[in-house]
Amino acid sequence: MTTSVFIDGAAGTTGLEIRQRLAGREEFSLLTLPGELRKDASARREAINDCDVAILCLPDDAAREAVALIDNPRTKVIDASTAHRVAEGWTYGFQELIGREQIAAAKRVSNPGCYPTGFLALVAPLIRAGLLPADWAFSVNAVSGYSGGGNALIDRFAADPGIAWRGYGLGLGHKHLAEMQRYADLAHEPLFSPAVIDAHRGMAVDVPLALGAMCGAGTAAEMHRALSEFYTGSAIVRVSPLGNAPDELLLRKDAAPSDGMDLHVFGSADGTQARLIAKLDNLGKGASGAAVQSLNLMSGLPEETGLSLTTST
Numbered sequence: 134m135t136t137s138v139f140i141d142g143a144a145g146t147t148g149l150e151i152r153q154r155l156a157g158r159e160e161f162s163l164l165t166l167p168g169e170l171r172k173d174a175s176a177r178r179e180a181i182n183d184c185d186v187a188i189l190c191l192p193d194d195a196a197r198e199a200v201a202l203i204d205n206p207r208t209k210v211i212d213a214s215t216a217h218r219v220a221e222g223w224t225y226g227f228q229e230l231i232g233r234e235q236i237a238a239a240k241r242v243s244n245p246g247c248y249p250t251g252f253l254a255l256v257a258p259l260i261r262a263g264l265l266p267a268d269w270a271f272s273v274n275a276v277s278g279y280s281g282g283g284n285a286l287i288d289r290f291a292a293d294p295g296i297a298w299r300g301y302g303l304g305l306g307h308k309h310l311a312e313m314q315r316y317a318d319l320a321h322e323p324l325f326s327p328a329v330i331d332a333h334r335g336m337a338v339d340v341p342l343a344l345g346a347m348c349g350a351g352t353a354a355e356m357h358r359a360l361s362e363f364y365t366g367s368a369i370v371r372v373s374p375l376g377n378a379p380d381e382l383l384l385r386k387d388a389a390p391s392d393g394m395d396l397h398v399f400g401s402a403d404g405t406q407a408r409l410i411a412k413l414d415n416l417g418k419g420a421s422g423a424a425v426q427s428l429n430l431m432s433g434l435p436e437e438t439g440l441s442l443t444t445s446t
C-alpha cells in the first residue's frame with residue numbers, strides 16, 4: 134500500500150527538495166495542486182484532509198493556518214517551519230535524539246531547524262552523558278548557504294553578487310534559540326552568531342568550549358568517544374576521527390546535496406580548549422532530508438531509504 138503525501142508549499146526551496154527526494158519512490162504517491170491553486174485555502178484543505186501525510190514547507194503563519202485546516206483524524210503532519218518546534222502535542226523530529234519509535238508513532242512531527250540540527254547533534258548527547266555542564270554559557274558560531282533563507286535570500290544573493298558574508302541575528306533573539314535550549318536541556322539560551330556565505334547550500338555549526346574554565350567538563354577524547362557511541366549504527370550522523378589533522382575543514386560550493394551530517398571534535402594539546410563542529414547541508418539533514426527521514430519512519434520504512442548520504446569532507 135502506498136502512503137499519499139501532500140507537500141504544502143511544494144514550489145518553495147524546501148518543498149522542491151522534498152519532491153526531488155520522493156520522485157520515483159514507489160512507496161509514496163504525491164498529491165499536487167495546480168500552480169494557480171497552490172495558495173487557495175479550500176484546495177489546500179481538501180488535499181490536506183485527503184492525504185496520509187501532509188508536509189508543510191511554508192512560512193510559520195501559513196503552517197499554523199494549514200494545521201487549522203485539518204479535520205481528518207487520519208492525517209499526519211510533518212511541519213518544516215519553526216511554528217511547532219516547542220509546541221505542546223508535537224514530537225520534535227530529531228530522530229537520533231528523540232527516538233525513532235516516537236517519531237514512527239507520532240501524528241504531528243516538527244522538523245528541526247537547520248542550525249539546531251548541528252548544535253543539538255553535538256551538544257545534547259554530551260549534556261546527557263555529563264561531559265558538559267547544562268548551566269554553561271554556550272556559544273554557537275555558524276555559517277549557512279543562502280538557500281537557508283528560502284527564495285527571498287536566494288534572490289537577494291543573485292541580485293547582489295558582491296556579498297561574500299552576511300552576519301545577522303544581531304539582535305540576539307534568533308528564532309532557533311528556543312529549540313536549542315529545550316532539546317539540549319540547557320539552563321540558558323546559547324549565544325548564537327549565524328552568518329550567510331556566498332554558497333547556495335551547506336552549513337558549518339561550531340561550538341567553542343573553554344574547557345579550562347568549565348566545572349566538571351570531560352576531555353575532548355571523552356567527548357569524541359561519547360559522540361561515537363551515541364551515533365553508532367547511524368548511516369546519517371557520522372563522527373569523524375578525533376584530532377587536528379588536517380588543520381582545516383572546508384565547505385565546498387560545488388558539494389553534492391547530502392542528507393548526512395559529519396561531526397568533528399578538536400582539542401588543544403594542553404586540554405584547556407576544544408571545538409565541536411558539525412558539517413551538514415542546510416537543505417539536506419537541515420531540512421528536506423530530515424523530513425523524508427521522518428516520513429520513512431512514519432510509513433514503516435528504514436529511515437535512510439531514498440536519502441543521499443555522501444560525505445563532502
Ligand SMILES: NC(=O)C1=CN([C@@H]2O[C@H](COP(=O)(O)OP(=O)(O)OC[C@H]3O[C@@H](n4cnc5c(N)ncnc54)[C@H](OP(=O)(O)O)[C@@H]3O)[C@@H](O)[C@H]2O)C=CC1
Pocket residue numbers: 141142143144145146147148171172173189190191192193195213214215245246247280281282283284285415416419420
Ligand atoms: N531553506 C532552508 O534551508 C530551510 C527552511 N526551513 C523552513 O521551511 C519552511 C519553508 O522555507 P523555504 O522553502 O526555505 O521558503 P521559500 O520561501 O523558498 O518557500 C515557501 C513556499 O511557501 C509558499 N507559501 C507562502 N505562503 C503560502 C500559503 N499561505 N499557502 C501556500 N503556500 C504558501 C511560498 O509561495 P510564494 O513564494 O509565492 O509566497 C513558497 O513557495 C520555512 O518555514 C522555513 O523556515 C527549515 C529548515 C531549513
Ligand SMILES: CC(=O)N[C@@H](CCC(=O)OP(=O)(O)O)C(=O)O
Pocket residue numbers: 213214215245246247248277278279280281282283286309327328329
Ligand atoms: C540562512 C538563513 O536565513 N537561515 C534561516 C533559518 C533556516 C531554517 O532552519 O529554517 P527554519 O527554522 O525557519 O525552519 C534563518 O536564520 O532564519
